[in-house]
């Protein structure tokens with residue numbers, strides 16, 4: 405007795421599914437196209453839904469410095485996209501105004517690493533956690549609006 409109702413449901417679902425598939429063939433293309441802007445927003449950094457990407461890099465050579473001194477982001481999920489062009493290992497950590505570290509990228513040499521931190525509007529500091537590097541100048545200001 406358990407099977408009969410279940411089969412009936414499957415039959416109805418199949419009928420509905422076939423109807424939806426038959427009538428929705430053209431719409432499926434629209435759905436695919438609509439999903440594309442989401443990817444574009446990621447690379448462009450201007451998409452809705454919160455979140456933005458901050459690009460931080462080091463100059464090639466051996467300077468203990470970042471290319472950026474002041475960067476900004478939108479509040480929400482902020483991705484730090486760090487490109488280390490030096491063979492010296494560096495990372496990018498973010499701390500709030502009270503000095504609490506909120507997140508950091510991996511330590512990388514001649515490579516890139518990303519980290520995502522959830523940030524409220526305010527002023528934060530980004531810096532390299534390798535001993536001595538921050539003191540040498542590897543820090544900057546991250547302003548979140």
Ligand SMILES: [Cu+2]
Pocket residue numbers: 493494495532533534537538542
């Ligand atoms: Cu460093």
